[in-house]
Amino acid sequence: MLKKFYAQDTCFYNSMGVYSFEDRCEITKAAGYDATYLSVWDGRRWPEVHKLKTVKERYDLDVAGVYIVLNLALGAKSEANTGIYQMLKVIPEGSTVELAIKTVGSLDPSSRVGDDIVVDWLQEALVIAQHRNVRILIYSHYTHWSEKHDDALRICERINHPNLGIVFCGYHWFAADGENLAGTLKRSMPYLKQVNLSGARKSPLGWGGSATIETLDLGEMDNFALVALLNRLGYEGYLGWQGWGEGGDVFAKLERSLAALKSMTARAIQNPHWASYIDHA
Numbered sequence: 001m002l003k004k005f006y007a008q009d010t011c012f013y014n015s016m017g018v019y020s021f022e023d024r025c026e027i028t029k030a031a032g033y034d035a036t037y038l039s040v041w042d043g044r045r046w047p048e049v050h051k052l053k054t055v056k057e058r059y060d061l062d063v064a065g066v067y068i069v070l071n072l073a074l075g076a077k078s079e080a081n082t083g084i085y086q087m088l089k090v091i092p093e094g095s096t097v098e099l100a101i102k103t104v105g106s107l108d109p110s111s112r113v114g115d116d117i118v119v120d121w122l123q124e125a126l127v128i129a130q131h132r133n134v135r136i137l138i139y140s141h142y143t144h145w146s147e148k149h150d151d152a153l154r155i156c157e158r159i160n161h162p163n164l165g166i167v168f169c170g171y172h173w174f175a176a177d178g179e180n181l182a183g184t185l186k187r188s189m190p191y192l193k194q195v196n197l198s199g200a201r202k203s204p205l206g207w208g209g210s211a212t213i214e215t216l217d218l219g220e221m222d223n224f225a226l227v228a229l230l231n232r233l234g235y236e237g238y239l240g241w242q243g244w245g246e247g248g249d250v251f252a253k254l255e256r257s258l259a260a261l262k263s264m265t266a267r268a269i270q271n272p273h274w275a276s277y278i279d280h281a
């Protein structure tokens with residue numbers, strides 16, 4: 001049963017600037033969420049996770065996850081990538097790290113040529129993660145090497161490590177694939193530890209020319225059907241809003257998305273048969 005909600009901090013990034021970490025936490029709490037989130041982006045910025053040590057005490061918020069990018073184009077030994085190992089050594093024990101895997105050049109999105117490189121890097125990272133009870137979840141991201149959830153699942157099945165899992169990213173599934181949702185989620189369930197959703201519609205004006213990112217009360221993507229399917233499959237983790245670049249009055253948009261999340265969750269529990277069409281879509 002879905003109980004806790006978080007907001008990715010990407011909704012605080014806009015064309016005019018970025019809200020401070022302190023403001024992000026205060027606003028997230030005031031809007032009614034259970035947990036915050038920190039995007040570190042690059043391994044060279046690993047010291048930023050020290051901010052997380054006092055989040056519970058200062059803001060009465062849990063930390064749902066820390067987002068960072070492994071950039072294969074820079075080489076496994078680059079500071080941007082080895083810094084992630086350092087981050088794993090100092091991040092609060094029990095944390096969740098959401099890892100997007102990026103590349104440019106000859107290694108295309110979803111290319112199996114990158115599998116061995118990713119597996120070797122993750123195996124070293126997982127030694128640290130297991131020692132500190134940290135989860136590493138592969139974050140599927142449109143245009144990245146880990147573009148589709150099947151890419152994350154392929155790596156998880158190959159390594160089969162208890163500290164390795166998957167984030168289901170509703171927007172990136174919709175933008176990169178948008179097909180066979182039920183099959184994707186059913187295959188992912190053994191490794192699915194976190195979910196984020198976005199309102200979205202197919203549009204060349206969207207991110208990367210594929211789809212928009214919106215609040216959860218907008219868009220053509222049927223997020224209620226997705227939540228109902230997750231509930232039927234027994235998913236019990238966090239459910240979050242991913243509002244990258246939404247801009248505007250972020251507090252109002254956080255409130256609207258949380259209200260939508262709570263409404264969808266309640267309806268999925270009260271009427272579990274609603275939107276069952278998605279089980280076969």
